[in-house]
Amino acid sequence: MSAQSTAPSTPDVTKDFSDLEISSTVTTPAATRPSSPIPAALPPSPLASGKHKICVIGSGSWGSALAKIAAENAWKRNDEFHSEVRMWVREKIVNGKPLTHIINRTHLNSRYLPDIKLPKNLVATPHLKDVVKDATLIVFVVPHQFLHTVLGELRKPGVLHPQARAISAIKGVEVNGTDIETFASLIEGKVGTPCSALSGANIALEVAMGQFCETTIGCPSHEDSLLWSAVFHAPTFRVNAVEDVNGVSLGGALKNIVALAAGFVDGLGLGGNTKAAILRIGLSEMTEFCLEFFEGSQRETFSNESAGIADLITTCYGGRNRKCAEEFAKTGQPFDVIEKKLLNGQKLQGTATAEEVHNFLRARKRTHAYPLFEKVYQISYEGLPPKALVQGL
Numbered sequence: 001m002s003a004q005s006t007a008p009s010t011p012d013v014t015k016d017f018s019d020l021e022i023s024s025t026v027t028t029p030a031a032t033r034p035s036s037p038i039p040a041a042l043p044p045s046p047l048a049s050g051k052h053k054i055c056v057i058g059s060g061s062w063g064s065a066l067a068k069i070a071a072e073n074a075w076k077r078n079d080e081f082h083s084e085v086r087m088w089v090r091e092k093i094v095n096g097k098p099l100t101h102i103i104n105r106t107h108l109n110s111r112y113l114p115d116i117k118l119p120k121n122l123v124a125t126p127h128l129k130d131v132v133k134d135a136t137l138i139v140f141v142v143p144h145q146f147l148h149t150v151l152g153e154l155r156k157p158g159v160l161h162p163q164a165r166a167i168s169a170i171k172g173v174e175v176n177g178t179d180i181e182t183f184a185s186l187i188e189g190k191v192g193t194p195c196s197a198l199s200g201a202n203i204a205l206e207v208a209m210g211q212f213c214e215t216t217i218g219c220p221s222h223e224d225s226l227l228w229s230a231v232f233h234a235p236t237f238r239v240n241a242v243e244d245v246n247g248v249s250l251g252g253a254l255k256n257i258v259a260l261a262a263g264f265v266d267g268l269g270l271g272g273n274t275k276a277a278i279l280r281i282g283l284s285e286m287t288e289f290c291l292e293f294f295e296g297s298q299r300e301t302f303s304n305e306s307a308g309i310a311d312l313i314t315t316c317y318g319g320r321n322r323k324c325a326e327e328f329a330k331t332g333q334p335f336d337v338i339e340k341k342l343l344n345g346q347k348l349q350g351t352a353t354a355e356e357v358h359n360f361l362r363a364r365k366r367t368h369a370y371p372l373f374e375k376v377y378q379i380s381y382e383g384l385p386p387k388a389l390v391q392g393l
């Protein structure tokens with residue numbers, strides 16, 4: 001079945017999906033749609049059903065937006081995917097009711113992505129092992145500080161399907177002394193699944209509203225790129241697959257440090273010229289960092305892909321890291337206070353990444369080669385005034 005196939009009338013699950021609506025908030029006219037990169041046939045599923053089974057681990061704003069797209073695609077391509085897509089929701093009581101119940105009854109994630117209707121074949125599930133049961137395609141999208149706990153659960157014998165594949169949409173890095181690792185690599189190492197990376201200029205709410213954008217997936221094999229393109233490509237979410245898993249992962253992680261710098265610029269009341277300089281220097285440091293420490297990564301991932309330049313731009317203008325850093329420069333309040341005040345339970349990723357990258361560069365005696373990253377660290381953690389950002393760059 002092609003990507004444009006219509007929804008089947010008899011889904012293969014026991015739940016009643018009879019009133020399922022599959023439509024993006026914005027419908028792009030057919031004539032302006034890019035041709036789908038999805039091939040007619042996908043690599044075979046290892047399940048007896050012959051179908052791939054998708055699950056999503058994480059239900060914050062980005063987790064919910066990606067789960068929405070994956071569930072819509074699973075529904076449309078019902079002969080290749082199980083219709084039901086499970087999404088792990090860390091249970092929380094919201095207005096007196098468990099969040100999983102709210103999501104499954106109202107099809108709204110009122111806590112993290114309010115006002116966006118989720119497809120009815122997306123099922124909020126509180127226990128991780130139920131989420132991943134028989135899943136062959138696992139999307140990791142928890143804030144990075146919680147990944148280790150999740151992987152600890154999944155490592156237990158018999159929890160994951162032995163032929164499962166994973167993709168990480170998490171932005172950050174793992175540092176141990178002089179070693180640095182992407183989360184795709186960490187996931188692969190801890191649970192043994194081949195792991196791709198998804199990253200791009202993708203502010204969750206805009207994606208969920210169906211505003212056109214692009215994303216990049218970095219995949220370790222051609223099979224992975226076929227499968228993950230089929231899971232995520234949509235008329236308003238154009239997927240481009242590349243081989244550079246590290247470049248895609250690092251683009252997403254490092255741009256959050258630059259976004260903090262952009263927020264400092266805004267908080268200081270400086271103008272577009274300064275911000276443009278920060279973006280240029282930031283892109284240069286991001287690219288050189290990846291080329292220096294991740295063998296085989298490609299400069300073009302940063303200059304040509306949504307995961308590089310495009311994500312940097314959107315985050316430096318519209319992201320949470322920028323917003324919180326602006327507040328930091330204006331008020332001098334600590335980031336954890338600002339995160340609670342401005343993000344309504346969502347999580348800031350850039351400050352922890354700035355610290356991880358600083359620790360790594362210090363261990364490698366290379367801090368002097370990345371002055372912007374270093375300044376962001378010093379402002380965020382060592383009391384350097386934000387106005388010192390541009391001194392000596």
Ligand SMILES: NC(=O)C1=CN([C@@H]2O[C@H](COP(=O)(O)OP(=O)(O)OC[C@H]3O[C@@H](n4cnc5c(N)ncnc54)[C@H](O)[C@@H]3O)[C@@H](O)[C@H]2O)C=CC1
Nearest residue numbers: 059060061062063090141142143146170171203204346347
């Ligand atoms: N929101 C966005 O626009 C985008 C986010 N990302 C990345 O996606 C990843 C996930 O971000 P979001 O979905 O935005 O999450 P979020 O920032 O909305 O955080 C809320 C999520 O954190 C979970 N959480 C809170 N405390 C927890 C705990 N103790 N243990 C486990 N989970 C806990 C909540 O259950 C919820 O799923 C991050 O790495 C982020 O950088 C990537 C692209 C866009």
Ligand SMILES: O=C(CO)COP(=O)(O)O
Nearest residue numbers: 200201202203319320321
């Ligand atoms: O990664 C993002 C957009 O691609 C979102 O960035 P923030 O976490 O700064 O909102």
